[in-house]
Amino acid sequence: MPNIIRYNKFPTSSVSNIKITNDRMYDLCFIANGTGVVKNIPLMVKFLEYIINNKIDLKILIICENSLFDRYRSQHNITIIDSSEVHNRLDTQRIYKLFSECRSLMTLSIWDNDPRTIIESLSVGCYNICFKQLYGGSQNITPASGLVIDLKPELQKVINIEIDITANFDPVWSEIVNKLLPRNIDNIKISQYYQTTYSLEKESTNIINNLK
Numbered sequence: 001m002p003n004i005i006r007y008n009k010f011p012t013s014s015v016s017n018i019k020i021t022n023d024r025m026y027d028l029c030f031i032a033n034g035t036g037v038v039k040n041i042p043l044m045v046k047f048l049e050y051i052i053n054n055k056i057d058l059k060i061l062i063i064c065e066n067s068l069f070d071r072y073r074s075q076h077n078i079t080i081i082d083s084s085e086v087h088n089r090l091d092t093q094r095i096y097k098l099f100s101e102c103r104s105l106m107t108l109s110i111w112d113n114d115p116r117t118i119i120e121s122l123s124v125g126c127y128n129i130c131f132k133q134l135y136g137g138s139q140n141i142t143p144a145s146g147l148v149i150d151l152k153p154e155l156q157k158v159i160n161i162e163i164d165i166t167a168n169f170d171p172v173w174s175e176i177v178n179k180l181l182p183r184n185i186d187n188i189k190i191s192q193y194y195q196t197t198y199s200l201e202k203e204s205t206n207i208i209n210n211l212k
Contacts, residue, residue, distance in 0.1 A: 017093075018100050020125050020191045027180050029102035029126070031063040031083065031117070032109070040108040041066050043169070047108075048072055050173040058180065061102055092120060100124040103185050106176070107134060122146075122194040125187030129176055145190045147179050 030044050045068055051058055052075065062069055062080045072078045081098075099105065105121040107130040118128055118140050128146035130138055133156055138148045155167055 015096050015123050015191075015195065018096050018124055020100060020188055022125075022185070022187050024101055024103045024187065025059065026061040026079070026102040027058045027104065027183070028129075029061045029063065029099065029105045029121075030108070031105070032066070040110070041068055043108045044106075045069070046169055047106075047173055047176075048075075048078065050170060051077075051177075056177055056181075058177065061098065063098065095120060096124055099126050102126055103183065103187060104129055104180060106130070110134065119194065122190060125189075125191035127180075127185045127187070127190060129179075142193075145193065147176065149175065 060078045063083050065082045099121045104127040128141050132148050132150040
């Protein structure tokens with residue numbers, strides 16, 4: 001069961017002071033805490049190995065304190081920020097700023113702090129990539145604002161906490177890369193749509209009411 005109690009700290013701060021552009025420093029962002037098994041951090045490691053082995057020019061930002069990523073710190077196209085430095089749930093402004101520097105956000109978990117994380121990133125124009133099997137988050141993503149991947153049955157068990165490092169995710173990674181590499185995502189348009197469509201306070205209230 002996801003940690004639904006966190007929903008009562010849904011962001012209420014404005015993104016009006018965040019500059020939204022299509023000129024972004026990173027192609028993709030991955031964010032996770034250091035201990036959450038459901039974040040599927042080993043799966044992100046598989047993605048990084050795919051990127052490196054195939055010499056794919058994606059600039060990646062990782063916000064996570066997990067030591068599994070330490071070996072990638074020397075990679076010129078991978079930037080790692082310790083999540084303890086930025087993951088203050090009472091002040092989302094730095095998270096907004098980091099998201100606004102990324103073309104996309106990739107969620108590999110079976111559940112997340114969604115829809116908060118997804119709506120936060122969409123509000124500043126991040127194209128969202130996740131699995132259809134994500135608990136409660138993918139319905140906030142439209143075809144214009146993200147890629148929702150419906151995993152084949154043999155891969156679904158891999159995101160169900162039973163990590164199988166031998167599973168072949170290369171076709172999934174290829175689909176993601178092919179979507180991102182043209183670098184033609186309209187982040188401004190995504191941001192404009194979600195800032196006018198979603199009220200973060202309203203979403204928070206609806207979720208809390210549904211839990212009563």
